[in-house]
Amino acid sequence: MLKKIASLVYGAAAYFGFLGVFLYLVAFSMNLVPRSVSRPATEHPLVAVLVDVGLISLFGVQHTIMARPRFKAWWVRIVPRHLERSTFVLIASVIMGCIVWFWQPIDGDLWNLTGTGMFAVYAIAALGWLGVPATSLLTDHFELFGLRQVAEYALGLPKSKPEFKERGLYKKVRHPMMLSFLIAFWAAPHMTVGHALFAGLWTAYILTGIYFEERDLVYAHGAAYRNYQKRVPKLLPIGGTAGTMQPARQHIAMEPKHPTS
Numbered sequence: 001m002l003k004k005i006a007s008l009v010y011g012a013a014a015y016f017g018f019l020g021v022f023l024y025l026v027a028f029s030m031n032l033v034p035r036s037v038s039r040p041a042t043e044h045p046l047v048a049v050l051v052d053v054g055l056i057s058l059f060g061v062q063h064t065i066m067a068r069p070r071f072k073a074w075w076v077r078i079v080p081r082h083l084e085r086s087t088f089v090l091i092a093s094v095i096m097g098c099i100v101w102f103w104q105p106i107d108g109d110l111w112n113l114t115g116t117g118m119f120a121v122y123a124i125a126a127l128g129w130l131g132v133p134a135t136s137l138l139t140d141h142f143e144l145f146g147l148r149q150v151a152e153y154a155l156g157l158p159k160s161k162p163e164f165k166e167r168g169l170y171k172k173v174r175h176p177m178m179l180s181f182l183i184a185f186w187a188a189p190h191m192t193v194g195h196a197l198f199a200g201l202w203t204a205y206i207l208t209g210i211y212f213e214e215r216d217l218v219y220a221h222g223a224a225y226r227n228y229q230k231r232v233p234k235l236l237p238i239g240g241t242a243g244t245m246q247p248a249r250q251h252i253a254m255e256p257k258h259p260t261s
Helices: 002-029 045-066 069-075 081-102 115-138 147-155 176-186 193-221 223-231
Strands: 109-112 190-192
Touching (some): 002 147, 045 069, 045 081, 045 193, 081 147, 109 193, 193 223
Antiparallel strands (some): 109 190
């Protein structure tokens, strides 16, 4: 019984830790906190670039390795299977916290909108950030962040096999959560050189992550996912013939595990 309670506490702590870091990331990116992405620089630009690239690379390496099936198969020999996802979320949250706290800004304005333009771009950024949790609810939000796994263990329920139905934004693009992140990162009324580096590095990571995730999905689902790829665009809702037919039910891992998953 004690193990079950401890698992629930651990899973909840990992989830709410992620939530706190995610909300700070939103404020950090939108320059709503003093220690934001566009605050005045304190280091030489070269030093700043090296630090910033290293921070995003650390996150990318963690996600790329820990999200792969082979690593998971080895990892659950060390970490209990029902805690695997919560541990992934916890580690990702810690790294994300390091990114927003140790990020080194770089001076130089690429644009700085005011008035109506500023409010319009803020609205676009807000839509992007809201799109992240919204799209997670279209799959299985609680499985994605490890809560379902610890609850099933604590309650003695059989392990579920989350499935994904093509619905909502997933009929328009294969990775709507990643599209939401890209919109949120780039929709900035005040775009400094440092903010552009921040958005550019995340864009590189997202595109790389999608490549590896899609390779895993093709391996896992074969023709069903290949059919989905042919009909639905990857990121931009243009082209394709989405909605003309429904694919076979697919596993929850539709997303390349977003920047905190």
